[in-house]
Every structure is written in structure tokens, then in C-alpha cells.
Amino acid sequence: MSGSLTPAVDRRATLTSGLGGRRTAVDRLMRGLAVACTAICIVPLVAILLYVTVQGIKGLSVDLLTKPPTTLGEGGGAVNSILGTIQMVGLASLLAIPLGVLAGVYLSEYASGRVARTVRFAGDVMVGIPSILIGVFVFTILVLPFGQYNAFAGAVSLAVIMIPVIMRTTEEILVLVPDALREASYALGIRRYRTILTIVIRTGLAGILTGVMLAVARAAGETAPLIMTALGSRLVNVFQWGQPMDAMSLFVYNGSRSPYPAVQEQAWAVAFLLLLFVLVINVIVRARSWGQKMSS
Amino acid sequence: MTVAGRTVQLRAGPNSGRSDRVFRRATAAFAVAVLVLLIAIAFQLVVDSREAFQAFGIVGFVTGVIWDPVKDIYGAWPYIVGTLYSSAIALILATPIAIMAAIYLAEWAPLRLAAPLTFVIELLAAIPSVVIGLWGIYVLGPILRDTVGAALSSAFGAIPVFAGIPSATGLYVAGVILAIMILPTIISISREVMTAVPQSQREAMLALGATKWETVRHAVLPAARSGMIGAVILGLGRALGETMAVTMVIGNGQDVPTSVFAQANTIASKIATTFNEAAIGLNTSALIALGLILLVITILLNIAARLLVGHTAH
Numbered sequence: 001m002s003g004s005l006t007p008a009v010d011r012r013a014t015l016t017s018g019l020g021g022r023r024t025a026v027d028r029l030m031r032g033l034a035v036a037c038t039a040i041c042i043v044p045l046v047a048i049l050l051y052v053t054v055q056g057i058k059g060l061s062v063d064l065l066t067k068p069p070t071t072l073g074e075g076g077g078a079v080n081s082i083l084g085t086i087q088m089v090g091l092a093s094l095l096a097i098p099l100g101v102l103a104g105v106y107l108s109e110y111a112s113g114r115v116a117r118t119v120r121f122a123g124d125v126m127v128g129i130p131s132i133l134i135g136v137f138v139f140t141i142l143v144l145p146f147g148q149y150n151a152f153a154g155a156v157s158l159a160v161i162m163i164p165v166i167m168r169t170t171e172e173i174l175v176l177v178p179d180a181l182r183e184a185s186y187a188l189g190i191r192r193y194r195t196i197l198t199i200v201i202r203t204g205l206a207g208i209l210t211g212v213m214l215a216v217a218r219a220a221g222e223t224a225p226l227i228m229t230a231l232g233s234r235l236v237n238v239f240q241w242g243q244p245m246d247a248m249s250l251f252v253y254n255g256s257r258s259p260y261p262a263v264q265e266q267a268w269a270v271a272f273l274l275l276l277f278v279l280v281i282n283v284i285v286r287a288r289s290w291g292q293k294m295s296s
Numbered sequence: 297m298t299v300a301g302r303t304v305q306l307r308a309g310p311n312s313g314r315s316d317r318v319f320r321r322a323t324a325a326f327a328v329a330v331l332v333l334l335i336a337i338a339f340q341l342v343v344d345s346r347e348a349f350q351a352f353g354i355v356g357f358v359t360g361v362i363w364d365p366v367k368d369i370y371g372a373w374p375y376i377v378g379t380l381y382s383s384a385i386a387l388i389l390a391t392p393i394a395i396m397a398a399i400y401l402a403e404w405a406p407l408r409l410a411a412p413l414t415f416v417i418e419l420l421a422a423i424p425s426v427v428i429g430l431w432g433i434y435v436l437g438p439i440l441r442d443t444v445g446a447a448l449s450s451a452f453g454a455i456p457v458f459a460g461i462p463s464a465t466g467l468y469v470a471g472v473i474l475a476i477m478i479l480p481t482i483i484s485i486s487r488e489v490m491t492a493v494p495q496s497q498r499e500a501m502l503a504l505g506a507t508k509w510e511t512v513r514h515a516v517l518p519a520a521r522s523g524m525i526g527a528v529i530l531g532l533g534r535a536l537g538e539t540m541a542v543t544m545v546i547g548n549g550q551d552v553p554t555s556v557f558a559q560a561n562t563i564a565s566k567i568a569t570t571f572n573e574a575a576i577g578l579n580t581s582a583l584i585a586l587g588l589i590l591l592v593i594t595i596l597l598n599i600a601a602r603l604l605v606g607h608t609a610h
């Protein structure tokens with residue numbers, strides 16, 4: 001930027017001359033490129049949403065929601081996978097929410113420098129571990145010893161994926177709770193743990209719920225770790241945690257490899273339901289926190 | 297800072313009761329459990345991959361090009377190359393687009409446009425990868441085969457990288473799918489580190505008569521550079537470990553790929569497609585050894601990325 005030292009009058013002169021024209025042209029060109037690149041990023045999202053919606057609605061039927069699958073797909077449904085996802089994500093939430101939230105509380109309210117940094121770091125690393133490796137890990141501890149793929153292992157692998165996400169969002173939210181609230185509570189003679197449970201967590205509850213809902217959405221869409229844990233099943237499995245269980249994501253994966261059109265159609269329909277669930281959660285949760293950001 | 301504040305409170309607050317101690321220890325136990333879980337994952341993969349590493353040696357396993365469960369010979373090289381190759385395609389495609397989009401969102405777009413656009417782009421990251429894979433098989437793959445694939449093949453077919461006949465599956469389809477999937481990661485983190493550059497830096501450039509682009513180029517990008525490199529590395533980490541969408545479109549090939557049109561496998565897709573059929577013993581151990589290689593690569597990349605992003609943010 002040697003030109004930046006020239007006096008303002010000269011600058012105005014160069015802007016209208018050839019050099020200045022080139023500079024504004026470059027500016028306009030780069031701006032156009034940036035707009036184009038942003039548009040390119042939106043295209044796949046719109047394409048995926050539209051295509052899955054159009055294909056998915058075609059396959060929706062009462063049978064899909066009430067019947068187990070048949071070999072060729074005709075006259076069958078996907079109720080086994082829907083019930084499986086609800087059960088495994090449910091159990092995973094029961095395991096992961098208390099563990100993740102309380103670990104987050106510790107990081108925000110008690111931990112001093114070194115311990116907090118180490119655990120926080122471990123959480124960040126865990127978020128980055130490919131989910132299929134979580135599946136391999138759970139396989140070695142909960143499938144291999146029992147010689148049986150089982151739904152419990154599936155739920156545990158989903159919980160392991162959810163825990164660090166919930167822990168980090170809980171911590172990030174609780175750190176934002178003003179210290180004045182804690183001090184006011186202490187001043188009233190309320191003990192520290194009761195202050196945390198009734199004042200701090202209450203204040204951050206909406207934010208914690210955001211993290212929990214996003215973790216649930218992520219778990220519902222996970223496929224890879226379920227392949228080597230819950231395995232998938234054509235049978236409707238209700239609360240038989242020691243047996244294989246299907247999930248909507250597994251149903252889509254297996255359907256995608258099927259040569260039968262009816263099965264493929266069901267796979268699209270289940271993919272649509274899964275996408276709908278995940279996006280509705282994301283839109284509700286993110287729109288809310290976005291609205292709060294705007295108003296504050 | 298806040299940590300220090302909390303430590304002071306800890307002593308100042310009424311914290312002496314037994315129930316306080318119990319609650320504190322309970323939360324500490326959960327926090328430590330997360331650390332233990334990470335160590336357990338690494339430990340378990342190390343223990344269960346030992347059989348494979350002992351049978352072939354670490355170098356022998358990594359550089360071996362044959363994966364044959366019938367003869368019980370296992371080498372990781374085709375899948376390591378497949379992983380790096382597909383991620384490289386993804387990075388080459390996604391990085392320039394993502395960084396230009398982040399520049400637009402952080403610098404040019406008015407807030408009432410930038411906020412919804414960022415929101416929409418982040419939604420892309422929320423789509424389950426199995427759904428993206430399904431779309432990849434039936435929509436993206438055939439489109440790429442008939443357009444980009446056909447064009448590249450007829451123009452540069454003589455070059456080994458573009459040799460062979462493009463089909464609706466293969467490395468290049470996986471690369472494009474991965475590029476789509478890592479766009480949101482690179483964009484949202486790049487945008488954040490650019491937004492964190494002090495406004496005064498921009499104003500100083502603008503006051504000197506610089507155009508908006510010159511301001512971005514000379515004031516914002518240098519300050520945000522290490523954070524943006526971190527964003528790209530995080531994207532790379534996601535691409536390397538992405539499983540379902542890649543598994544569904546990469547073609548399940550077993551040879552070391554040279555052409556982008558080759559049918560291939562990544563480490564993750566190899567584990568996903570063969571883990572359940574593997575015989576317990578050396579075969580399973582070899583697959584877990586593949587997983588361990590992937591774990592080491594992704595952990596190192598994540599640490600590097602977080603150091604870079606954290607460095608910029610503070």
C-alpha cells in the first residue's frame with residue numbers, strides 16, 4: 001500500500017484515472033465472486049431439501065408408520081425403525097443429559113484452571129472423533145464380550161456422541177450467567193449447591209435445552225456407530241435391549257442398497273421423516289437463540 | 297479471568313456443608329468421566345489393534361496394498377490413499393468457495409441478510425449424512441457422471457488422474473459430497489474469526505482511501521489468517537472421518553486409486569462396509585487398526601486447528 005501515503009487530493013484524482021478505475025473494478029469483481037460463492041453454498045441445501053421432500057412424500061403412507069418391512073417392500077412399512085430410533089435416542093438421552101449437564105456445571109462453577117482446561121480439551125477432541133470410531137469402541141466393550149449385537153450398545157454409542165456436545169454447550173451458557181445472581185443468592189444464605197441448582201441452572205435452562213435438543217437431533221441422524229452396535233433388524237423390537245434393533249438412519253442406508261423399487265421408495269420416505277425431525281429441531285432452537293441475540 | 301473469579305467465590309460462598317461437598321464431588325466425577333471416556337476409546341482401539349500390528353508390523357500394515365480376508369493378509373494403504381485423496385478433492389473444491397462466502401457474510405452482506413444466510417448454511421451441517429448419501433446416489437452421482445465426469449474424461453482422459461470411464465460412483469463423487477459437507481464448517485468458523493478482527497483496522501484502511509476489497513485483503517485477511525487455516529483444518533478433520541455419505545457413493549473399490557474416477561474406499565467406509573462380516577480375530581483387529589490410524593490423524597488435526605483458531609480469537 002505505497003499509494004496510501006499520497007495526499008487525499010491525489011487519491012481522488014487517481015480514482016477517476018485508469019488506475020482508480022481498475023481498483024474499483026477489482027472491488028466490484030471480488031464482490032460479485034463473493035456473492036456467487038455464497039449462492040453456490042445455498043444450492044446443495046435447497047436441492048437436497050426439495051428432492052428429499054418430493055421423493056419422500058410419495059412414499060408416505062399409513063403402512064409406513066404401522067407395519068414392519070417385508071422382503072420385497074410391497075405392503076410393508078418402517079415401524080421397526082421408527083420405534084427403534086425413538087427408543088435408542090431416548091435411552092441415550094437418559095444417559096447423556098444428566099452426565100453432560102453435570103459435567104458442564106462442574107466446568108463452569110467449580111473447576112479451576114488446569115482441570116477445567118484438560119476436561120474441556122477432552123470434550124473438544126471427542127466432538128472431533130469420527131462417529132464410526134465411537135461405534136468400534138462400543139463394539140469392543142458391549143458387543144464382543146456378549147457375542148450379540150444389541151440395542152443397548154446402540155444407545156450407549158449415541159450417548160457417547162451426545163455427552164461432549166451437551167457438556168460444552170452447558171458450560172458455555174452457565175459461564176454467561178451473571179455473578180451478581182450467585183452473590184445475591186449467597187447473601188440470602190442459600191448454599192452453593194442449591195444456588196447452582198435453583199438459580200444458576202434455572203437461569204441458563206433455555207440455553208442448556210438448546211444444546212440438548214441439538215445433541216438429540218444429531219444422535220437421531222447418526223448411522224455409522226449403529227452399524228456395529230444395534231446392527232438393524234426387520235423385527236419390531238420393543239424394550240428388548242439385548243437384541244438387535246433397527247433405526248431410521250439404518251433403514252435409509254439399507255434401503256439405498258436395495259434393488260427393489262418399493263424398498264427404495266420407503267427409504268426416501270423415512271429419509272424425509274428423519275430430515276423433517278432434525279430440521280424442525282434445528283430451526284426452532286436456532287431461531288430462538290437467534291431472536292434472543294437480536295433483542296439483547 | 298472468569299475462572300479466577302469463580303475460585304474466589306468458591307471460598308467466599310457458603311460452601312462448607314456436607315451436601316455441598318457431595319454435589320461438588322458428583323459433578324467433578326462426571327467431568328472426569330468424560331476424560332476417562334476419551335482415554336478408554338484410545339486405549340481400547342490400541343489394545344484391539346495390537347494383533348494386526350504384531351502380525352504385519354506397523355510399517356508393513358500401513359504400506360500393505362492387499363486386503364484379503366480369505367488369506368488373512370491385511371494392508372491399509374489403499375484406504376489411507378482413498379481417505380487422503382477424497383479429502384484433498386473436497387478441500388480443493390470447498391476452500392476457495394467457503395472463504396469467499398465467509399468474506400461476503402462477514403464484510404459485505406448487511407446484517408439482516410448475513411444472519412439468515414449464515415443460519416441457512418449452518419442448517420446444511422445439520423442434515424444427517426445418510427440422507428445426503430441417499431441424494432448423492434440417486435441425484436448427484438448421475439449428474440456428475442454426465443456433466444463434469446464426461447467433460448473431464450474426454451478432455452484430459454490421457455492424464456492418469458482423469459483416466460478411466462466416469463460412473464455415478466467413485467472418488468470424485470465422494471470428493472464433491474465431502475466438499476458440500478465441509479462448507480458450513482469452514483464458512484462459519486472463518487466468518488467468526490473475521491468478525492473478531494477489530495473494526496478500527498478496517499476503518500484505518502478505508503480512511504486511507506482503500507476499496508472494500510483492499511480492506512479485506514490487507515487488513516482483515518492477514519489478521520484472520522491463522523484462524524481461517526484452523527477452520528480449513530477442522531473441515532479436513534470432518535472430511536477424513538465422514539462415513540455414511542462417502543460409503544454410499546465412493547464405490548467400494550479395493551485397489552490403490554490413481555484416477556479420480558476410480559472406485560475406492562476410505563478408512564471409514566471400509567470399516568462401515570466390512571466390519572459386520574469380519575471374522576473375529578485378525579480380520580477384526582485389522583479393521584480396528586485402520587480405525588486407530590484414523591483416530592490418530594483426526595485427533596492431531598483437531599488439536600492443531602483449535603490452537604490456530606484459539607490463537608486468533610484471543
